[in-house]
Structures are given as C-alpha cells and as structure tokens.
Amino acid sequence: MEQRLDVRELEPPVPLERILEALEELATNDWLRVQHNREPYPLYSLLREMDFTWNTKWLNNECIIFIWHAGHPPPDVIG
Amino acid sequence: MACGASATRCHRVGIVKTAGLSLDQAPPIDIPFKFFLTASLFSVIIGLLLIVKGEEVFLSRWTPLALGITHLITIGFLAQVMTGAMIQLLPVLAGSPIPAVITISRIIHLSLLSGAILLVTGFIFSHRFSLFAGAGLLAAAFTLFLIAALISLVSSGIRHNNAVSLGLGWLAIVPAVAIGIYLAMGLTGIASVSDMSRLTAIHLSWGVLGWVGIVLFATVFQLIPIFYVTKEIPTHIRHIAFAVIFSLLILYSLSHVIASRLFENSLVLIVMLFLLLGITVLYAIHRRKRKILDITLLFVLTGLVFLVLAAIVWVVGDYDLIVGVLLLGGVCLTIPIGIIYKVIPFLCWFHLQSLQVKQEKFSYSLPSMKHFISDKDAKRHYYLHVGAIFMVIISIVFPGPIVRLSGIVFSLSSIYFLKNVLFAFLAFRREQKALYV
Numbered sequence: 001m002e003q004r005l006d007v008r009e010l011e012p013p014v015p016l017e018r019i020l021e022a023l024e025e026l027a028t029n030d031w032l033r034v035q036h037n038r039e040p041y042p043l044y045s046l047l048r049e050m051d052f053t054w055n056t057k058w059l060n061n062e063c064i065i066f067i068w069h070a071g072h073p074p075p076d077v078i079g
Numbered sequence: 080m081a082c083g084a085s086a087t088r089c090h091r092v093g094i095v096k097t098a099g100l101s102l103d104q105a106p107p108i109d110i111p112f113k114f115f116l117t118a119s120l121f122s123v124i125i126g127l128l129l130i131v132k133g134e135e136v137f138l139s140r141w142t143p144l145a146l147g148i149t150h151l152i153t154i155g156f157l158a159q160v161m162t163g164a165m166i167q168l169l170p171v172l173a174g175s176p177i178p179a180v181i182t183i184s185r186i187i188h189l190s191l192l193s194g195a196i197l198l199v200t201g202f203i204f205s206h207r208f209s210l211f212a213g214a215g216l217l218a219a220a221f222t223l224f225l226i227a228a229l230i231s232l233v234s235s236g237i238r239h240n241n242a243v244s245l246g247l248g249w250l251a252i253v254p255a256v257a258i259g260i261y262l263a264m265g266l267t268g269i270a271s272v273s274d275m276s277r278l279t280a281i282h283l284s285w286g287v288l289g290w291v292g293i294v295l296f297a298t299v300f301q302l303i304p305i306f307y308v309t310k311e312i313p314t315h316i317r318h319i320a321f322a323v324i325f326s327l328l329i330l331y332s333l334s335h336v337i338a339s340r341l342f343e344n345s346l347v348l349i350v351m352l353f354l355l356l357g358i359t360v361l362y363a364i365h366r367r368k369r370k371i372l373d374i375t376l377l378f379v380l381t382g383l384v385f386l387v388l389a390a391i392v393w394v395v396g397d398y399d400l401i402v403g404v405l406l407l408g409g410v411c412l413t414i415p416i417g418i419i420y421k422v423i424p425f426l427c428w429f430h431l432q433s434l435q436v437k438q439e440k441f442s443y444s445l446p447s448m449k450h451f452i453s454d455k456d457a458k459r460h461y462y463l464h465v466g467a468i469f470m471v472i473i474s475i476v477f478p479g480p481i482v483r484l485s486g487i488v489f490s491l492s493s494i495y496f497l498k499n500v501l502f503a504f505l506a507f508r509r510e511q512k513a514l515y516v
Contacts, residue, residue: 009368011308013428013448020432024441038305042429049436 001027002077006035008062016043023052023067031068031075039063106167106180108430112504113184114163115419117192119500121155122412122493129471129486137475137482140399147202152407153286154217155195160415161294162187162224165245167426175231183227190220207267214260221252241314244297244321251289251325254332258282274335280346281332288349289328291411293321296356298418299379306421307376309363320356324349354390357383374457378417381465385409400475408468416464416496420457423500424448427507434514443514451503460499463492 005022007015015036022032034040039056040063047054047067054067055078066078125148129136136144166184170176177183198213200206228249232242259282265272272278297317304311327345334342361383364376389405392398428448435443470485 009308011369012306012425013432016429016432020436037308037311046433046436049433 001030002075003030003032004035005032008035008037015040016046019043019067020046023047023050026067026069028069029072031066033077034065034067036063036065040065106170106177106184108167108426108507110180110184110188111163111167111423111426112500113188114159114166115423115500116497116504117188118156118159118163119493119497121151121159121195123490123497124155125151126467126486126488126490126493129489130483131486133474133482133486134478137400137478140403143203143205145400147199149403149407150195150199150202152411153291154191154198157291157411157415158191158195158217158220159188160419161291162191162220164298164415164418164422165224165228168422169228169231175234177227177231178234183223187220187224187227190216190223194220201263210263210267211260214256214263218256218260221256225249225252241297241301241317244300244317245294247321247325248290248293248295248297251285251293251328254328255282255285255290258285277335281335284328284331284346284349287406287411288353289325292353293324295411295414296353296360297321299360299414302418302421303360303363303379306425307364307367307373308369309367312359312363316359320352324352327352350390350393354387357386373421374454374461375417375421378420378457378461379414381461382410382414382417385413385468401472404468404471404475408471413464413468416460419500420452423503424451427451427503427510431507431510431514434511438514440514446506446510451506452499456495456499456502460492460495463488463495467492 003022003026005018007018010018019032019034019040026032043065044054051070052067053070053072053074054065055074056063056065057078058064066075068075128144128148128151132144135142136148139145140149163184166177166180166187170180194213194216196213197209198217201208201210201213232246258278261270262272262275262278262282264270265275265278300312300317303309327349330342330345331349333339334345361380364380385405386409389402389409392405393402425448428445428451431445435441435445467485467489470481470488474482474485
C-alpha cells in the first residue's frame with residue numbers, strides 16, 4: 001500500500017526528518033511516495049544505510065521519490 | 080531517476096541508477112570547519128590592522144596596507160570560505176565527492192593559508208620573495224581545487240544545473256591570479272607593466288566581479304530555494320546572465336590592449352547585471368510562502384542592500400575606497416557569513432543524523448539546528464558586523480580617532496564570528512561523542 005508524504009514547503013532539515021519518521025513506521029510490504037521540490041541527495045546515503053531501496057523521477061517540476069524495503073519488489077506504480 | 084541499495088534489480092526493471100553518496104564518502108565535517116575558522120582568523124587580523132595602522136590604510140587604495148587588507152579579505156577570508164564550502168557542499172547537495180578529499184583539502188587549506196600570509200606580508204613589507212612565494216602557493220591551491228572539483232563532477236555523472244554557473248565563476252580565478260602575478264612582477268620591477276592602474280582594475284574585476292561575484296550569486300541561487308523555500312530562479316536566466324558577465328569581463332580586459340569606449344563601458348553593464356540578479360533574489364525572497372525573517376536571511380538581504388549602495392556610490396562619483404568597503408566588506412563578507420550560519424548547523428545536523436543511522440541509536444534525541452548557532456549569537460554578530468562596516472565608511476569620510484574605533488568594532492565582530500563557528504564545532508563534537516558512547 002502506498003504511504004504519501006509532501007515535503008515541498010518545508011525548510012531543511014524538516015523534509016529529511018519527516019521522511020525518516022515515516023520510514024520508521026513503514027510496513028514491510030508498503031512503500032513511501034515523497035513529493036519534494038528537489039532531488040534529496042543527502043537522503044540517499046541514509047536510505048542505503050537503513051536498507052531501503054528508492055527510485056526517483058521528475059514529474060511536472062516535482063521530484064517524486066518512491067522508497068521501499070530492500071529485498072522487496074518495487075511498487076507497481078513505478079512502471 | 081535514481082535507484083539505491085538493490086541496484087541490480089532496479090536495472091532489471093529498467094530503472095537507471097544515478098549518484099547517491101554513501102556515508103563513508105561524505106567528507107569529514109572537520110574540513111569545512113577548518114576552512115571557516117581560518118577565514119575568521121584572517122578577519123580578526125584585518126580588524127587588528129585597522130586598529131594599529133588605520134589612518135594609513137585609508138590614505139588611498141594603493142597603499143601597501145590597503146592592498147594587504149584587500150587580499151586578506153579576498154584570499155584570506157573568501158578563498159578559505161568558498162573552497163571549504165564547495166568541498167563539503169558538492170557531495171552533500173550534488174552527490175559528487177571530491178577524490179581523496181582529506182589529503183586534497185589539507186593541501187589546499189595549507190597552501191591557501193600560507194599563500195595568503197606570504198602574499199599579504201609581501202604587500203605590507205614590500206618583500207619581493209614573500210609576494211611571489213605567496214602568489215605561487217595560491218596559484219597551486221586554486222589549480223588543485225579546480226582539478227579536484229572537475230574530477231568530482233565528471234565522475235559523478237551528474238549534470239547539475241548549477242555546475243555551469245559555478246564553473247564559470249571558478250574559471251574567473253585563472254585570469255585574476257595570472258594578471259595578479261604579472262602585476263606583482265611589475266610592482267617589484269621584474270617586468271615593465273604599462274598602465275598599471277588599468278591592469279589592476281582588470282585584475283580586480285576578474286577577482287571580485289568574476290570569481291567572487293559569480294560564485295557567490297551561483298551559491299545564493301543554489302541555496303536560497305533550498306533553505307528558504309523560495310521559487311527557483313530559472314536555470315537558463317542564471318546561465319545566460321553569468322555567461323554574459325564572463326564575456327563582458329573578457330571585453331573589459333581587451334580594453335587594456337584595444338582602445339574602445341565599448342570595451343571600457345562593459346564594466347557598467349556587469350554592475351547592472353549584478354544589480355538585476357540581486358533584485359531577482361530579493362524578489363524571490365519577497366515572494367516566498369513562509370515569510371519568516373531568519374537572521375541568516377537578514378545577513379544575505381543586508382549584503383544585497385550593500386550591493387545596491389555600492390553601485391549607487393560608484394555611479395555618483397569618485398569614491399573608490401567607499402565602493403571598495405561596500406563591496407568587499409558589505410557584500411563579500413556579509414553574504415558568505417549568512418550562508419555559513421545556515422550551512423554549518425545543517426551540516427552538523429546531517430552528520431549527526433548519519434551517525435545516528437549508522438550507530439542505530441534511534442532513541443537518541445538529536446539537537447535542532449539552532450543548538451549549534453543560536454539566533455541570539457548570530458544576531459549579536461550581525462549588529463557588530465554591520466556597525467563595523469558603517470564605522471569604516473564613516474572613518475573614510477571623516478578620518479580621525481574613529482578609524483581605530485572602527486578597527487576595534489571590526490575586531491570584536493570577527494572574534495564573535497570566530498567564537499560562533501568554534502562553539503558550533505565544539506557542540507557538534509559533544510553530540511558526536513554522545514552518539515559513540
């Protein structure tokens with residue numbers, strides 16, 4: 001199931017904090033869809049360390065990051 | 080598109096992997112702190128020189144002391160701050176690490192430090208060997224930094240939209256240093272330099288407008304939307320503006336060999352363009368949704384106001400020294416200080432957050448960004464800094480005892496900056512230690 005998070009209007013480091021909080025609660029088969037206004041490079045190092053997999057794409061000037069538990073199949077919505 | 084951890088599977092489902100920095104690749108936080116602390120020490124030296132030799136500094140922009148202080152600001156302070164920030168921010172913001180970052184940054188830091196000391200003592204004591212040794216070390220430091228930054232950007236595979244702007248800015252240091260060395264040869268009688276004054280203006284233009292101006296604005300364009308959630312300034316506008324500024328600097332340089340009114344006036348166009356860029360930033364800040372006047376933003380805004388004042392004074396008449404103080408002290412010190420006060424707490428927080436994840440100590444409550452540099456401390460420094468700039472300007476107009484007083488205020492402001500950066504570092508170390516226990 002998809003969990004959604006919009007961090008576009010938040011000042012650093014709040015977006016990172018919110019994403020990490022949401023990931024703590026993320027069920028094994030769920031994925032997180034984050035709407036961001038830029039590519040969050042600092043986040044990737046943390047995701048790798050926390051054993052998550054991610055996929056980033058740009059849609060209408062918005063950065064969409066899908067994050068799911070490593071070892072699980074990517075969400076179908078990624079296409 | 081980016082895909083992490085299980086890259087193989089992602090490739091199989093058609094997702095392209097792009098850069099994402101591993102925690103081990105992130106440069107140690109000591110690196111930017113070392114550069115920033117050294118910059119603040121140079122700033123303290125400027126204040127002390129104003130106290131001891133204030134009257135001599137403001138006799139003319141050509142006095143050895145005035146030349147020394149100008150280079151203390153540009154090489155002592157700005158070069159340290161700009162390279163230190165770039166080394167740390169390239170990986171964090173753009174995902175592109177500098178190769179062998181600890182060794183490379185150590186060499187760059189030491190070369191810039193010793194180069195600035197030698198160059199400035201060379202100016203102040205008219206010592207030929209110091210002047211050339213300093214210029215040589217600085218040229219080596221900049222060359223090494225440019226090569227390292229280029230390798231990092233190319234190897235990361237990232238076509239970062241600000242890389243072109245920053246690249247142009249850093250490219251401007253090449254003619255600035257080359258002309259600087261030629262001028263030093265002229266000053267010491269090794270070469271015969273015709274029209275020293277015009278060539279100095281060209282050297283200054285490449286250094287202050289090209290290098291500092293472009294890198295500073297490119298950094299502001301990069302960081303303002305991130306840290307203050309403003310709208311992005313369109314990439315093509317930035318690229319065109321900086322490319323035009325760079326081209327106009329080439330035209331202005333040609334005025335040294337080709338007598339042309341058009342070439343000479345290109346400097347006016349450059350100033351106008353910077354004013355337009357400044358107004359664009361002010362507009363973006365004004366239009367942001369969360370209208371909180373953060374103290375770090377106040378530093379940036381004040382720097383932009385100083386830019387407008389410098390342009391007005393420059394147009395009004397022959398007040399080179401005041402324009403110099405407004406530009407170097409008002410713009411080139413104020414804006415970077417604001418950026419440092421925003422970036423340092425973020426870097427501290429990010430490094431601690433990374434360590435927390437690595438140590439899996441999720442029960443540990445991380446301090447907020449304000450813990451590292453409080454608003455109260457930044458505000459006190461702001462008043463001292465702006466007060467010092469205005470007092471220096473007043474002491475140019477009304478020379479006398481106020482010159483020394485302006486030196487005292489400038490020194491206090493610099494010491495306060497040093498204290499704020501140092502305390503942020505110590506606070507980081509305490510938190511880091513607690514996470515390791």
